Amino acid sequence: MLLKPYKLAVLVSGNGSNLQAIINSIERKELDAHLSIVISNTKNAPAMVRAEKHGIETIFIDPANYSNRKSYDQALIDKLKVASIDLICLAGYMRILGEEFILNFSRKIINIHPSLLPAFPGLNAQKQAIEYGVKFSGCTVHFVDAGVDSGPIILQTAVPVYDNDCEESLSKRILRQEHYLYPKAIAMIIENKFNLNGRTVTSNKA
Ligand code: GAR
Secondary structure (H helix, E strand, O other): OOOOOOEEEEEEOOOOHHHHHHHHHHHOOOOOOEEEEEEEOOOOOHHHHHHHHOOOEEEEOOHHHOOOHHHHHHHHHHHHHHOOOOEEEEOOOOOOOOHHHHHHOOOOEEEEEOOOOOOOOOOOHHHHHHHHOOOEEEEEEEEOOOOOOOOOEEEEEEEEOOOOOOHHHHHHHHHHHHHHHHHHHHHHHHOOOEEEEOOEEEEOOO
C-alpha cells in the first residue's frame, strides 16, 4: 500500500531563497514531502518564479481584493484546505495571520525568523540585533501561535556578530544558516522526531 505523501504549502512575500532551499531538499530526497502550493501576498514575488521553474503550483492572493484581514485569511484557509495541506511553512511571509487562521491549523504552521528568539521579534530583526549590540544572533524555526514570533521554538542556529557588521552583512550570514535550518526542522516534523511539552520542543530520534 502506498503511503499518502506529506503535503507542504509555503507562504512567501519576497525573494524566496528559503523556499528554494526547501525545493532543493525535496528534489535531493532529503525531505520526503510533496510541495503542493506556494502562495504569495505580493505580485511578481521572485519566490513565485522560483516555484514555477520547478513546476509547483503558485497562487497570488491579492490583499487589495479583500476588505479586511478576516476575509483575506478565509481565502487563504480555503485554498489550503482544498489542497489538504499537512504543514504550512512561512518563508519570508511578511503578512500577519489572524487568530482564526492559526486556530484552523493548530501546530501545523511553522515560521523561520532571522534572530535568536525571543530576542528581536517582528520586523527588521537583523537591524535590531546590530543596534542592540549583541555579539551573537542567528535564526529560529518555531511553531506559529497567535503572538508575534512567540510560538514554541523547534530549532535555532547562532552566528557571530562582528564589530564591522552592518545589517546587510549580518543578514547574509544568518540567511546562509536559514537554508540548512529550515529543511532540517521540516524533516523533524515530517518524520515525527520531536516532542512538544508545553512550549518546549525536544528532539525524539528514537
Ligand atoms: C529571511 O531572512 C526570513 O528569516 C525573514 O525574511 C527573509 C526571507 O528571505 N523572515 C522574517 O523576517 C519574518 N519575520 P527569503 O525570501 O530569501 O527566504
